[in-house]
Amino acid sequence: MATEHKIKAYGRKDEGKGASRRLRHAGRTPAVVYGGDAAPQSIEVEHEPLWLAQQNDWFYSSIISLEIDGKVESVLLRDMQRHPYKQLVMHLDFQRVKAGEKLHTRVPLHFINIEDSPAGKNSEVSVTSELNDVEVTCLPKDLPEFIEVDLSKINTGDTVHLSDVKLPKGVELVHPIDEAHNPAVAVARLNRTAAADEAADEAAAAEATAEAQSDAEGDAPAAEEGGEA
Numbered sequence: 406m407a408t409e410h411k412i413k414a415y416g417r418k419d420e421g422k423g424a425s426r427r428l429r430h431a432g433r434t435p436a437v438v439y440g441g442d443a444a445p446q447s448i449e450v451e452h453e454p455l456w457l458a459q460q461n462d463w464f465y466s467s468i469i470s471l472e473i474d475g476k477v478e479s480v481l482l483r484d485m486q487r488h489p490y491k492q493l494v495m496h497l498d499f500q501r502v503k504a505g506e507k508l509h510t511r512v513p514l515h516f517i518n519i520e521d522s523p524a525g526k527n528s529e530v531s532v533t534s535e536l537n538d539v540e541v542t543c544l545p546k547d548l549p550e551f552i553e554v555d556l557s558k559i560n561t562g563d564t565v566h567l568s569d570v571k572l573p574k575g576v577e578l579v580h581p582i583d584e585a586h587n588p589a590v591a592v593a594r595l596n597r598t599a600a601a602d603e604a605a606d607e608a609a610a611a612e613a614t615a616e617a618q619s620d621a622e623g624d625a626p627a628a629e630e631g632g633e634a
Contacts, residue, residue, distance in 0.1 A: 410463050411470045412455070414448040425496070434494050438471065438480060441501035448473055455494055459485065462513045463550045471499060479545065481510055502545045509579055511538045512549055516591060518557035524593035530561050531596055535589040539567065540579040547575030556591055565591040
């Protein structure tokens with residue numbers, strides 16, 4: 406069962422830049438809720454608990470129970486504006502969701518069991534993520550907080566593609582996988598130093614092979630000229 410995430414908010418009537426500035430000075434963040442059968446509503450959220458909440462993956466991909474003046478609505482975060490250098494959330498956009506209507510959103514990928522994989526046990530190999538999230542469609546009840554990618558079998562040189570990721574029940578990709586769309590999700594590569602050493606060893610081996618072939622050709626007896634009388 407999915408964890409319920411709650412955020413408390415309050416309705417507001419004052420709008421405009423001046424009103425938003427006063428809210429921020431008072432430790433609150435202006436926001437708006439839209440969508441569904443109701444009109445858009447301007448709200449405000451306490452900044453301190455909001456700042457803590459936005460540090461979690463669920464804040465960006467899960468259904469949030471937004472309590473506005475005692476009334477709870479199910480919403481998804483659709484946009485968040487941060488201050489360019491202060492630890493400050495400037496504005497939020499929430500979209501209402503309906504239980505029976507499919508939604509489109511991005512869900513983060515969580516990579517697991519890397520340390521148990523052949524590549525993870527090799528100190529000369531780095532396993533890197535190439536994709537951090539995926540765009541999915543599903544009913545609100547099926548929306549996962551994240552999708553796990555099991556890398557327990559990844560080996561040096563392997564690439565895990567999106568087609569290798571197991572999606573939870575009821576969840577589909579917005580962009581189906583085909584020959585033109587199957588991006589890499591994770592790759593196991595030799596570290597730069599190890600790769601350079603391996604390339605040097607291959608070059609040395611190739612040079613040794615070439616020298617051996619040259620010596621063999623030089624030692625071969627010359628063909629006799631002319632034939633028997």
